[in-house]
Amino acid sequence: MLKIKEKIHESGLKATPQRIAIYAAMQRLGHASADMVVEELNNVFPSLTIATIYNVLESFVEKGLLVRRYSSNNKMYFDVNTYDHIHFYDVESNTHRDYSDPELIRLVNEYLGSKDIPGFKVSSVDIQLIGQMA
Amino acid sequence: MLKIKEKIHESGLKATPQRIAIYAAMQRLGHASADMVVEELNNVFPSLTIATIYNVLESFVEKGLLVRRYSSNNKMYFDVNTYDHIHFYDVESNTHRDYSDPELIRLVNEYLGSKDIPGFKVSSVDIQLIGQMA
DNA sequence: GTGATTGCAAATTTTTTGCAAGATA
DNA sequence: TATCTTGCAAAAAATTTGCAATCAC
Numbered sequence: 001m002l003k004i005k006e007k008i009h010e011s012g013l014k015a016t017p018q019r020i021a022i023y024a025a026m027q028r029l030g031h032a033s034a035d036m037v038v039e040e041l042n043n044v045f046p047s048l049t050i051a052t053i054y055n056v057l058e059s060f061v062e063k064g065l066l067v068r069r070y071s072s073n074n075k076m077y078f079d080v081n082t083y084d085h086i087h088f089y090d091v092e093s094n095t096h097r098d099y100s101d102p103e104l105i106r107l108v109n110e111y112l113g114s115k116d117i118p119g120f121k122v123s124s125v126d127i128q129l130i131g132q133m134a
Numbered sequence: 135m136l137k138i139k140e141k142i143h144e145s146g147l148k149a150t151p152q153r154i155a156i157y158a159a160m161q162r163l164g165h166a167s168a169d170m171v172v173e174e175l176n177n178v179f180p181s182l183t184i185a186t187i188y189n190v191l192e193s194f195v196e197k198g199l200l201v202r203r204y205s206s207n208n209k210m211y212f213d214v215n216t217y218d219h220i221h222f223y224d225v226e227s228n229t230h231r232d233y234s235d236p237e238l239i240r241l242v243n244e245y246l247g248s249k250d251i252p253g254f255k256v257s258s259v260d261i262q263l264i265g266q267m268a
Numbered sequence: 269g270t271g272a273t274t275g276c277a278a279a280t281t282t283t284t285t286g287c288a289a290g291a292t293a
Numbered sequence: 294t295a296t297c298t299t300g301c302a303a304a305a306a307a308t309t310t311g312c313a314a315t316c317a318c
Contacts, residue, residue, distance in 0.1 A: 014272065014317050034307080049275055054308060056273090070204035070223075070262065074282060075307070088254050089204075099254075104245055108261070111238055120222050120233075122265040127242070128204065131257040148292050148297065168283080183300055188283060190298090208307060209282070 011063035021045050022056045026066065026080040031087075031096035033075045069096055070126060089128045099129060145197035155179050156190045160200065160214040165221075165230035167209045203230050204260060223262045233263060 004023050008015040025040040026032060032040070034053045041048050057078050060066040069077040069087065073094050081098060084105055088097040108125055138157050142149040159174040160166060166174070168187045175182050191212050194200040203211040203221065207228045213221075215232060218239055222231040242259055 016273065016317070018274070047275070050307085051276080051309075052274055059273095068206035070206050072202035072204050072210065074208055074210050076206065076208050088251075088256075089260075091202075097254075099251070101249075104242070107245060108238070108242065111241060112263070115235075117222075117233070117263065119268050120231075120263060120265055121268045122222075122263045124264045126223075126260075126262040126264050128260040128262075129246075129251065129254060129256045129258075130260050131255045134253050134255045150292070150298065152299070169281095181300070184282090185284075185301075186299055193298095 011065055018048055019056055031069055031077055031079050033077050086127045089130050090133055092132055145199055152182055153190055165203055165211055165213050167211050220261045223264050224267055226266055
């Protein structure tokens with residue numbers, strides 16, 4: 001758990017027990033919404049309320065410890081993996097799954113690098129494979 | 135407006151004035167959330183309530199007249215263009231913009247076609263360029 | 269000690285639901 | 294006419310906010 005404490009500290013946030021627990025939960029869950037984190041932690045850390053979870057997740061995003069994910073339902077999802085990767089998005093269950101394919105990312109970035117997209121300042125490319133768990 | 139009426143009818147839904155107005159609003163807006171449709175129509179069609187808008191948008195998605203879009207805030211967005219295309223997503227304003235690039239789509243589909251993704255049944259590929267309006 | 273953070277409660281925003289009245293095919 | 298659809302109101306779901314008490318550095 002030392003690593004988490006350091007990670008949070010390095011980001012400029014105070015390493016409170018709540019933040020450490022939330023980050024650890026995100027590591028276990030990978031991709032999660034606020035209520036999934038509550039559920040994951042309410043046995044271990046029952047004092048943690050949904051409001052705090054939202055505040056902590058938001059501050060983690062601001063500091064780059066998490067990234068937001070894109071969904072088609074009305075919920076916000078967060079991803080503990082901040083490196084460049086592809087997602088599989090199950091529209092039935094609204095779940096996200098990592099799909100590591102550096103070659104595809106390289107392919108797309110190479111293609112886009114050669115293009116000039118007028119009016120846009122592209123900061124990242126998000127590729128989601130939409131479908132269902134087979 | 136004849137075309138819209140036909141389109142709705144062909145999908146198996148009754149072509150009510152409300153549905154025609156909502157579809158027309160979506161055509162003007164391109165990508166929109168329910169409240170954007172309300173705002174677009176509340177001068178022309180003030181009796182339309184948000185509940186009806188949600189019901190209509192949802193039934194349009196079921197019938198394939200609209201597709202859902204992916205966002206990182208807590209709102210549902212809809213897209214009137216159901217053909218395969220790429221999006222630019224502005225994370226500041228949560229707005230979507232079409233970016234037509236058939237070559238990139240072909241490139242990605244070709245690459246994925248050659249891959250076997252175990253455990254997934256991929257129905258579509260969603261590519262979003264994340265960034266800000268320049 | 270001091271400023272940042274948490275927890276609580278309440279408010280806001282977004283989406284869904286139940287049902288009676290009305291409209292479409 | 295029979296069924297589908299709308300509009301209203303209320304409920305549910307998801308997120309945000311204000312503030313006093315508490316904690317990390």
